[in-house]
Amino acid sequence: MPTPSDSQNAPPAAPFDRHRETVRPEWIDYNGHMNVAFYVLVFDHASDAFLESVGLGPAYTAGGEASVFAAEAHITYDREVVEGAPLAVATQLLGADEKRLHLFHTMRHAEEGYLAATTEVMLLHVDMTVRRVAPWPTAIRARLDPVVAAHAALDRPARAGRAVGLAPRR
Secondary structure: OOOOOOOOOOOOOOOEEEEEEEOOHHHEOOOOOEOHHHHHHHHHHHHHHHHHHOOOOHHHHOOOOEEEEEEEEEEEEOOOOOOOOEEEEEEEEEEEOOOEEEEEEEEEEOOOOOEEEEEEEEEEEEEOOOOEEOOOOHHHHHHHHHHHHHHHOOOOOOOOOOOOOOOOOO
């Protein structure tokens, strides 16, 4: 398995709050706000930024031996954003085990501060030579462990662990 490059930044702060993006004109739907598909794209970019910070970015996957795949995600859409809106996405690592990462992203309007959306995502480490889930290499675990510890000190997001469903009527 590949190892992170020596040029990687220090492990990310808790929470990881470096991803910024602006709502593009082509992301706007017939309702005049960002289409649901592009929330997923922005969150995916935020996941990529976090993964890069822990040594799991393009340099890690370039050799074709290993990568990270999304296995499951849950998104809440809390307030619309429109063309040109600046977005800030903060990422919290809720947990990690020998093969998985559990992330929670919070998207806010970068100037007004309101909550636009959240997503919770489970990522899997994949051995690309057999295309199966595989344990993290020792070097990656060494980078992940301090991040897990730092993020464990944060309060768990109230929206983490939500499920989609209709509440029974009373």
